Amino acid sequence: MLRPRHAATLIIVRTDAAKPRLLMGRRAGGHAFMPDKWVFPGGRVDRGDYRAPSATELSPEVAARLTHEPRHPSPATLARALGLAAIRETFEETGLLLAKSAPSRPAAGAWRPFLAQGALPDLAPLAFVARAITPPYRTRRFDARFFMAPAEALLSLERQPDCGELDEIAWVDFDEAMALDLPNITRFVVAEIGQRLKDAGRPAPFMRFLNGGRKLTYV
Numbered sequence: 001m002l003r004p005r006h007a008a009t010l011i012i013v014r015t016d017a018a019k020p021r022l023l024m025g026r027r028a029g030g031h032a033f034m035p036d037k038w039v040f041p042g043g044r045v046d047r048g049d050y051r052a053p054s055a056t057e058l059s060p061e062v063a064a065r066l067t068h069e070p071r072h073p074s075p076a077t078l079a080r081a082l083g084l085a086a087i088r089e090t091f092e093e094t095g096l097l098l099a100k101s102a103p104s105r106p107a108a109g110a111w112r113p114f115l116a117q118g119a120l121p122d123l124a125p126l127a128f129v130a131r132a133i134t135p136p137y138r139t140r141r142f143d144a145r146f147f148m149a150p151a152e153a154l155l156s157l158e159r160q161p162d163c164g165e166l167d168e169i170a171w172v173d174f175d176e177a178m179a180l181d182l183p184n185i186t187r188f189v190v191a192e193i194g195q196r197l198k199d200a201g202r203p204a205p206f207m208r209f210l211n212g213g214r215k216l217t218y219v
Contacts, residue, residue, distance in 0.1 A: 004133050004141035006078065008086035009042030010098070011129065011193055014151040019173040020197060022190070023151075024180070025093060025166030038180040040189070041166070043089040044142060048109040049081040055100035056124035058083050065128045065204065065219055066145065080123070086147045087121040088114055093166050095159030098122050098149055117160060125153035127200070130192055131219065132185045133208040146189055146204075148196065 012023040026038050058066070058080060066079035087098045091114050099119035107115040114121070126147045134141040151157065159169075172180070177190045188207065196202055203218035 002136070002139070002141050004143040006045040006082065006085075007043060007142040007144040008045065008082045008089065009040045009144055009146045009189075010086040010090045010126075011040050011146060011148045011189070012090070012096070012098070012151050012154065013148060013193070013197070014171055016151070017173075019175075021171040021173050022177055022193065023094065023096070024170060024172055024177060026168040028167045036181065037183050037186070038177075039166075039183065039186055040146070041090040041093040042086060042144065042146075043093075045078075045081050045085040046088070046110040048111050049084040049088065050077060052084050052088070052107075052111045053105075053115075053120055054080075054084065055102060055120035055122050058123045058126060062126055062128045068219060082145050083123045083126050083147065084121055086126070086145075087123070091117075091160070094169050096157070097155040097160065098125065098153055099155045101155065119155055122153060125149040127196075128204050129196055130189050130204050131206040132188075135209045144185075148193060 014021040014023070024038050024040060027036060063076065063079050066082060067075035088110060091097055097117060097119050098121065100122050101118060102120040104118045105115050126149055128145065129148045130146040131144065133143045174190065174194050178187065182190070185207065192205060206217045206219050208215055
C-alpha cells in the first residue's frame with residue numbers, strides 16, 4: 001500500500017460582501033491528480049517548510065490539535081511545516097500572500113520566490129478545520145490538513161505577477177462553490193466551512209479509510 005505524503009491546503013474566506021466567499025481554483029486538464037477539478041490551493045509539504053522563517057507562529061490551540069500525531073518523531077515541527085506549506089502553496093498557485101511585510105532575504109529552494117516578495121509567512125491567522133487521507137486504492141495519496149484564514153490577513157488582495165499555477169481562480173460563495181466540479185473531499189470541506197463560520201469552536205473532522213470503509217472522527 002502506498003504511504004500517504006503530508007500535505008496542506010488553505011481556505012481563504014472573504015466576508016466583504018453580502019455572502020461569504022471562498023478562494024478556489026481550477027486545476028489544469030493535464031494534471032495527473034484531479035484534472036479540471038475546482039480545489040482550494042494546497043500541496044505536499046516540502047523539505048524547506050521544516051526550516052522556513054515566519055513572522056508569527058501557530059496559535060496554541062491550532063498547534064495542540066496538529067501535534068496529535070504520535071507516529072511522527074517531532075509532531076511540533078511537522079505542525080509548523082504543515083502551516084507553512086499551506087501558505088507557500090497558496091502563493092505559488094494563486095499569487096496571494098498570507099504574510100507580513102519584512103525585508104527581502106536570500107533563500108534557496110521552494111521558499112525563494114515567496115521571501116523575495118519582501119514578506120514573511122503569517123501563521124497566526126490559521127485555523128485547523130479538517131484532515132483527510134486519500135483512499136488506499138489511489139495511485140497518489142496524501143495526508144492533508146485543511147486550514148482556514150480570513151482574507152483580511154492577506155498582505156494584499158492583488159495577486160503577485162508571474163504567480164499562479166491554477167488555470168482559473170475565483171472568489172465564489174457557497175452556492176456557487178457547490179455548483180462547481182469538485183472532488184468529493186473538497187465538497188465535504190466546503191460544507192464544513194459553512195458550519196464552522198456559524199460555530200468556530202466545532203472540532204475538526206478527520207476522514208480516512210479503514211478496513212475497506214470510510215471512517216469519520218473528530219479532533
